[in-house]
Amino acid sequence: MKRRLPIGEDTLPIAEFEGRYITPTALIQLKYMGSQSISEPTARLLIERVRRRIEQDREGTALSLSGLYPELSPEQILEHMELGDEEGQKHLLAERKWLEESIKILEAEYGSLQ
């Protein structure tokens, strides 16, 4: 079974191009057109992805064995990400890992997108 982006993920921004967010489809099209200027994911982009996922009711509640924040709702996750505290950094890291994984899924089908 071929790996694919989960439902709804293709509507989220995956990179930035000339100051605008771009979706996976646009990223692939730009790559085929020869554009090179895909930048590293910023915190702004990662936060925007989570914000839109929440709008689509697709962000889950996070449980952890942390003494400080054992349970965070999607909205609380977003608050910490925007705040940039240690908990927020964890969620930024998780979102960054998933973004990189998403690009790998696309590259498996469309070739290098970097």
Added chain:
Amino acid sequence: MAVFNSMLNIMPYNCRYCVGGYLGMAHVSDESLLRGVQLIELRKEQAEKGPVWQVLQNQDPVFVNGFGHGNRGRYTGDSETDIFTSEDCSILGGRVVYLLSCLTANELGPAAVANGAIAYAGFIISWTWMAVDIYADPYTDWYAEGFYRASNAFPNALLQGFTVGQAKDKSIEEYNRWIGIWETERADDKYAASAIKYLLLDRDGLTVFGDTTATISSAAGVRTSLIVMVSPPDKIHTNELFTIKGKLYEHENGDWLADQAIELHELSEHKILGTAVTDGDGEWAITTSLTKGEKRLYAIFNGDNTYGPSASQRYEVIVGFTSIEVITEPESSVEVNERVTILWRLIDETTNVGIGGALLKLIVDNKLETQYITDVNGYWGFSISFPEISRHTLRAEFPGTHDFVSSDTKDYRISVGILPTIGNTTLPPPERRRYINCQSYIKGKRVEVPENGLLESIVVYGEWLPGKVQGAAYKWVNDNWLELIGVTEIQELDGEVGWILLVFGGKEKINKGDTIVLCIHSSVSSTVLYDALVPVGNDGMESGQSIFYYPQQLTALHWQPRDYSIYAEYIKEEVSEMIHKESRESFTFRVVVQEEEHDTLTMVTKGFDQAIPGESKTIQVGVRCAVNGQACNLQGKTVHVLDQWGTIIGTGTLGPWNPMFSYYVSGLITATAPGNVGEYTWDCVFPRQ
């Protein structure tokens, strides 16, 4: 040197986030028995520093496997007080450690290895997971299963004889397997992306220090298997004798092993209950009895220089069991602030006598509400009320004592202030209803019922509006409840009877078969409490005619202080007027001062007006120079399609001049429709270039 083929499981339970870990670790215990590894479990209140250090000092297991809350330099137990800290972890010297806890690999892990631990595995991040039911066995939970299976893969691999380094690889393999599951067969789950990102976070956060070639097994001899042919009973009375029987054989060739010692272990009290020696057919039998409590038994062959160890599966036996008898069951539906009274009795099932002086816990919505002591005969009663409209679950728990096994009741569900909805449930839903010549339905006057539940008579009045259904209703109270108990004349508002009058106005006739719906709406709960068809005469109804409606079902409803409104709807499924939907097309323009910058015109030469959620669609865009038209060659220039947020969702290149459109037209640009139903506006943009 620590004892090989031996492990300690530290299993806190008190905190709600530890319940999943507690139930998940039971699967590691099962694996240890399967592999013949001596298992020591410290559960619940035993999962504290005192018992843990005592076991490590006295029984000296080589493998320490724990979960629970943690921080950079701390690992805590059932009461969330420290078991190991980076300053106080010398007890871990000579052992292999795996802690499913948050952040401990930052300081505690390196400190443990510096204090002589053979190897340490833990996490540099807060181990994060998801669950549908935080109290369920994670192996049965849709979201939690992958997280716990991946974590358990580490200790299970050690139990299977793999090295620490290989155990890490096995765990990462299992994380990857579950990431793959969410990216394939579960990719349509709406929380798939969240599940994947936390699996990635946990996978990459697993960190190992120390000797990665270490194992927890001594050199293995000939592999053996221990089977049980006569199992212990599930429940048994205190001190009642029972016998467990089984056989021991060489795993590969099935030869029975004679003259080998078998031990029967009890995990809760770390006792050896009995021993036996296998006969010529490899058979063994141990007869014993148990004291009160929940016991976990397994038989083990410890092995020797020739044969490797093996153990039976684990058996759970309840001894001296109890039950909670419900004398008075709680009401399933009560009013706000009405007291719910329950009477329970705790019974020793061995003697059928009530257990006095026992602590019983009242659990409301899975949280401890209060606790009481039973009287001398085991009875325990209480009452509770709820101040708001709500739903609750309620149960009693007896946590057990040294002499008696724990027990609990089922969950009782209680609705507070929520009226049963009655009426015709086959009506079309509101979004499918159409109102002829109406912008909306007629709303009745809002009525406030006072706190004491008494209501003076008049409730709703109608308003004559041409072309609309007019509703008028009266209802009043009887005793403390607002009830409709009968029907009389219009003029009689004496608090004894009730009816609803509907007067039909407007130019249109209400035809036979048309539908009038009477609704009673609660503004407190925002729900329609009553929703029923009003019968229309066989000849239909003319404007100005009226009908009395006697909603007999209303007499079954109990009313309480809140706001109500009553309204009638005239439903006609077919829409008589043609409605044209809003349409729009966006374009982009630029105001320039430099003469060499020309305005451009953008045209959507191929769009679409409908899509299903997530559908892949194609768009074609045309652009021309507003000053020179075809003379300005735009072929090869870029155009974008932007979604409702302004994100670029598709990009294309303009082709040659298209004489049909008189524009330079792009190729087909693919973009994906939003996942949610709704009306959206996208823009086609020719960026400045």
